Amino acid sequence: MNELMGWPEFLIVFACCAGTMLVCRVVPLFLLKGKELPESVSQALGFIPPAAFAALVANDLLTPGMFDAGLWPAAAPLLAAAIVVVVGLKTKSLLWCAITGVAAYALLLMI
Amino acid sequence: MQVMPSREHIQQSLSAALPIMLGYVAIGIPCGILCSSIGLDALQVFLLSALFYSGAGQFMIPNMWIAGAPISAIVASVSLVNTRQMLYSASFAKACEGARKRVSFLFAATVTDESYGVNMAKFEEGGWSVGRATMVNLFSQTSWALSNVLGVLVGNAIGIPLAIASFAMTSIFICLLCTQKITAANGVAVSVAMIGVFLCKAAGFSGPAILIGAVAGVVAAMVFSGARAR
Numbered sequence: 001m002n003e004l005m006g007w008p009e010f011l012i013v014f015a016c017c018a019g020t021m022l023v024c025r026v027v028p029l030f031l032l033k034g035k036e037l038p039e040s041v042s043q044a045l046g047f048i049p050p051a052a053f054a055a056l057v058a059n060d061l062l063t064p065g066m067f068d069a070g071l072w073p074a075a076a077p078l079l080a081a082a083i084v085v086v087v088g089l090k091t092k093s094l095l096w097c098a099i100t101g102v103a104a105y106a107l108l109l110m111i
Numbered sequence: 112m113q114v115m116p117s118r119e120h121i122q123q124s125l126s127a128a129l130p131i132m133l134g135y136v137a138i139g140i141p142c143g144i145l146c147s148s149i150g151l152d153a154l155q156v157f158l159l160s161a162l163f164y165s166g167a168g169q170f171m172i173p174n175m176w177i178a179g180a181p182i183s184a185i186v187a188s189v190s191l192v193n194t195r196q197m198l199y200s201a202s203f204a205k206a207c208e209g210a211r212k213r214v215s216f217l218f219a220a221t222v223t224d225e226s227y228g229v230n231m232a233k234f235e236e237g238g239w240s241v242g243r244a245t246m247v248n249l250f251s252q253t254s255w256a257l258s259n260v261l262g263v264l265v266g267n268a269i270g271i272p273l274a275i276a277s278f279a280m281t282s283i284f285i286c287l288l289c290t291q292k293i294t295a296a297n298g299v300a301v302s303v304a305m306i307g308v309f310l311c312k313a314a315g316f317s318g319p320a321i322l323i324g325a326v327a328g329v330v331a332a333m334v335f336s337g338a339r340a341r
Contacts, residue, residue, distance in 0.1 A: 002149075002176050002177070002179050002180075003150075004149060004150025005149045005150045005176055006150070007155075009182055010151060010155050012182055012186070013172060013182060013185055013186060013189075014155075014158060014159055014162075014163065016186040016190070017163050017165075017168055017172070017186060017189045017190065017193070018159075018162045018163040020186075020189075020190040020193050021163055021164075021165060021168070021190075021193045022220060024193045024194055024195075024196040024197045024200065025196045025199075025200055025219050025221075025222055026200065026216060026219045026220055027197075027200070028197045028198075028200035028201040028204070029200040029201065029203055029204050029207060029215065029219045030215070030216075030219075031204075032201055032204035032205075033204045033207055033208065033215065034208060035204075037204075037205075042205070043333065043336065044329055044333055045201060045202045045204075045205070047296070047297070047300045047328065047329040047332040047333065048198050048199075048201070048202045048325070048329060049202070049228075049231050049287075049291060050288065050291040050300045050301050050304075050328070050332075051300040051301065051303075051304040051324075051325040051326075051327075051328030051329045051332070052195070052198055052199070052224075052227075052304075052321075052325045053228065053284050053287045053288035053291065053301075054288060054300065054301040054302075054304035054305050054324075054325075054328060055195075055304040055305070055307070055308050055320075055321045055322075055324035055325040055328065056224055056284040056321060057281065057284045057285055057288055057305070058304065058305035058308040058309060058324065059308050059312075059320055059321050059324070060277075060280070060281040060284065061281065062305070062308065062309045062312070063312060064309065064312055064313040077278065077281070080278065081281065081282075081285055084281075084282045084285045084286065085285060085289055087286075088285055088286040088288075088289035088290065089289050092286070092289070092290050093130075093286070094130035094131075094229065094283050094286050094287070095129060095130040095133070097130075097282045097283060097285060097286035098130050098133065098134055098279040098280075098282045098283055098286075100282070101278050101279060101281065101282025101285070102137075102275060102276070102278050102279050102282065105274075105275055105278040106275050109274075109275070
């Protein structure tokens with residue numbers, strides 16, 4: 001284990017991480033902005049939302065070897081996720097999804 | 112062009128940002144607690160949350176530091192995780208077409224996974240503006256920064272189990288996924304992205320898993336549409 005992080009180490013980590021983050025957040029938008037995009041590029045951009053959300057969900061729910069510790073610890077978040085899918089399709093409300101998701105997961109862990 | 116946002120626009124942005132803000136309180140406080148455990152003070156955590164502003168990144172830094180990782184490894188891994196923001200940035204290019212440079216910059220610089228999803232859905236619905244989208248980002252950022260600082264100040268006095276709190280974010284992503292148009296090509300994008308993330312993690316590439324999975328999903332959907340059009 002490292003010792004506590006002091007200002008010099010903090011400043012290096014902070015400056016580098018914030019710097020690469022700013023470049024990733026800003027540069028692509030300004031490169032593409034105001035350009036007439038070819039059909040294939042705009043089609044690809046349209047596939048980003050479903051692919052990105054699927055990747056984020058999979059990253060949260062799926063881990064190799066997740067069932068090693070038994071069925072339940074890995075099945076509980078999956079079951080809670082299934083409940084959120086139902087609520088999401090019915091209400092399309094982020095707030096309701098977040099509330100039911102947390103409640104369902106907490107209840108399932110108590111069982 | 113209007114300089115000050117109208118009261119109505121502020122309200123619309125606030126109500127769009129509310130689920131994100133609540134979620135950020137739930138995970139921001141534990142994040143602040145974790146950061147303070149490696150010796151960061153309230154000012155450092157505020158700078159990190161306000162200017163770096165990344166949930167995943169801010170959990171990675173203290174976790175890797177505790178595990179004894181060198182600074183170079185921390186910076187490299189966090190930067191790799193940051194790269195998925197490029198996809199979001201690219202997909203907002205069209206929405207920012209008519210917006211002023213400074214507003215576009217402020218907007219782009221404050222996009223997160225969650226605010227990307229909310230604003231993308233709003234732009235698709237129509238009647239949304241870069242100004243309001245920027246306010247959604249700023250409301251969310253404020254909530255994140257304050258919650259992190261609160262975490263440092265109150266420390267472990269509040270016991271929020273992180274696994275449960277972070278499920279709020281997972282639920283938001285699931286909801287955003289549910290509201291995508293159901294087409295065969297989108298189905299291909301979703302399945303390939305999920306399989307891609309899983310395979311990346313299985314191969315030990317957890318850092319870039321989201322980016323690689325998402326890009327694989329986009330490419331697969333493009334190939335699929337191309338093959339069908341022929």
